[in-house]
Amino acid sequence: MCGALSADELLALSAHTRLVNHESGDELAGEKMPAESYATVIRGVVKLTKTLEDGRQQIVGLQFAPDLLGRLNANENAVSVEAASDVNLCRIPKAALERMVKSNPALAERLMSQTLRELDEARDWMVTLGRKTAAEKxxxxxxxxxxxxDPEAVGEKRKFDLPLSRADIADFLGLTIETVSRQMSKLKADGxxxxxxxxxxxxPKLSKLKACCGS
Amino acid sequence: MCGALSADELLALSAHTRLVNHESGDELAGEKMPAESYATVIRGVVKLTKTLEDGRQQIVGLQFAPDLLGRLNANENAVSVEAASDVNLCRIPKAALERMVKSNPALAERLMSQTLRELDEARDWMVTLGRKTAAEKxxxxxxxxxxxxDPEAVGEKRKFDLPLSRADIADFLGLTIETVSRQMSKLKADGxxxxxxxxxxxxPKLSKLKACCGS
DNA sequence: CGCAGGCTTGAGTCCATTCAAGTACAGTGG
DNA sequence: CCACTGTACTTGAATGGACTCAAGCCTGCG
Known part of the structure; x- marks a missing residue:
């Protein structure tokens, strides 16, 4: 986000911001709670969740660095925000960011394109939730x-640590923890x-994984 | 959308726009096809769909009047756009709208808030797709x-015509057409x-319907 | 070592799907 | 007016995939 700011603006902004750390599981903002400030993700993964009355939960978005947390001009959160791993955030007071957006069209445009990307991701995920099998999910x-x-990685090989527990993966995929575990075992058994x-x-071979995704 | 424009701007805009009609089923724009123009929905319902290679389809958004169709500054559609009922549209050339957005912050803000609303709706729907039973869906x-x-209707009674076929409802809910039909019959049997x-x-009683939604 | 939490595995159940008829209705042509 | 046709929808029976419930397995930690 900061790429859209001039040196002066960055300096002015830094007077308001504050670096904060949270550990996995910390609730950063609750559903239907007042939205007090924005924050950018510096490191780690943040999950956005929605919960039905009876406790069924669905993860509706994951935010990685350098995403901005918080909905522009909203007074209330539509989702609950929780640290999925240990995270570093850079908090920005609500008023300060909103003032800057008003006076800086480039920043406004940057936020618009993040929002559009989130919308695209949400829609891709709707296809996965509605139409894919557990294995494909x-x-x-x-x-x-x-x-x-690791968006820069080349070649067919990948190694990574999952930032989410099996329970979180299940909430993301609309499955149970047992089904996630079984399908992981099956992918392993299939090489x-x-x-x-x-x-x-x-x-070992990314294209082989892609072939299991159904699209 | 036009509420954010001055009289002069409206006049300038009207030189570029064109009213068009489409009947139910018409494809207005294809997935991964170049985006040529924007359009606002005047009457009717437009569905946004995504399709997997093997033909499984999911509706990822519904647009009612007065929504704007078309993704700002994108050259390619991420979704396929189809008339779900007979519709009237007001087409606006791509360049004309983008020029106006640049020079009119109020219009840009209006588009931002439509996009945020769509994101909210998409996330609500993810909960429905991932965590609700067929009956609740x-x-x-x-x-x-x-x-x-009929957002203005008061009281507990509602009457309406479904703008979607059972097949479209199934694609929206991630169900089969038979399951949709069975659950409709069940809701009818339950009064x-x-x-x-x-x-x-x-x-007859909106609160009774709400109680069946699981949230 | 014992314990707790996260994960895996197994057995049985149930809900949504699949496959297959059957119904309702609008449009068409005799 | 009535048969004929096609489309949209409904209903039934059987199947199967994901869920539920229940054990069991690791691994880190006191």
Whole structure:
């Protein structure tokens, strides 16, 4: 985001911001709670969730660095915001950011394009939630993480640590934790991935994983 | 959208726009096709769909009047756009709208808030797709239509015509057409709705329908 | 060592799907 | 007016994939 600011603006902004750390599981903002400030993700993964009355939960978005957290001009959160891993955030007071957006069209445009990207991701995910099988869902999730955590990687091989627990993956995919576990085991048995440790995954051939995604 | 424009701007705009009609089923723009123009919905319902290689389809958005169709500054459609009912559109050339957005911050802000609303709707729908039962999905869909088609209605009673076929409803909910039909029959048997004609639905008590939505 | 939390595996159940008829209705042509 | 046709929708029976419930397995930690 800061790429859209001049040196002067960056200086002015830095007077208001504050670096904060949170550990995995910390609730950063609650559903239907007042929105007090914005924040950019510096390191780690933040999950956006929605919960039904009876406790069923769905992750509706994941935010990686350098995404901005917080909905522009809203007074209330539509989602609950929670640290999925240990995270570093850079908090920005609500008024300060909104003032800057008003006076800086380039910044406004940058936020618009982040919002459009989030909308695209949400719609891609709707296809996964509505129309894919459990096996395809899990493969799609692994592919998403593989491409997000190391977008620059070349070749067919990938190694990464999952930033989410099995329970979070299940909430993301609209599955149960048991089904996620079974499908991971099946991908391993089929030679598509190796599970080095619970969280550490290796993908020998990315195209093979892609072939399991159904699209 | 036009509410953000001055009289002069409206006049300048009207030189470029063209009213067009399409009937139900017409494809307005294809997935991965170049985006040539924007359009606002004047009447009717437009569906945004995504399709997997093997033909499985998911509706990822519905647009009612007065939504703007077309993604700002994109050269390619991420979704396929199709008339779900007979529709009237007001087409605006790509360059003309983009020029106006640049020079009119109020218009840019209006588009930003439509995009944020679409994002909210997409996220609400992800919960429905991922975590609700078939019965809750169908009830949620009926509630969505009831509130969208007549947002001003007061009291507990609602009557409306479904703008979507059973097949479209199934694609929207991530279900099969048979399951949609069965759940509609069940809602009817439970006295939550009456099916006056295939498409014409009456809801005697909106709160009773809400209670079937799971949230 | 014992314990707790996260994860995996197994067995049985249930809900949505698949496959297959059957119904309702609008449009068409005799 | 009535048969004929096609489309949209409904209903039934059987199947299967994901869920539920229940154990069991690792691994880190006190």
């Amino acid at each position: 899990v493969a799609s999730f692994l592919l998403l993480i593989a491409t997000h955590l 598509v991935i190796s599970i080095v440790a619970n969280r550490h995954i290796e993908v | 169908v009830a949620s869909f009926l509630l969505l239509i009831a509130t969208h088609l 939550v709705i009456s099916i006056v004609a295939n498409r014409h639905i009456e809801v």
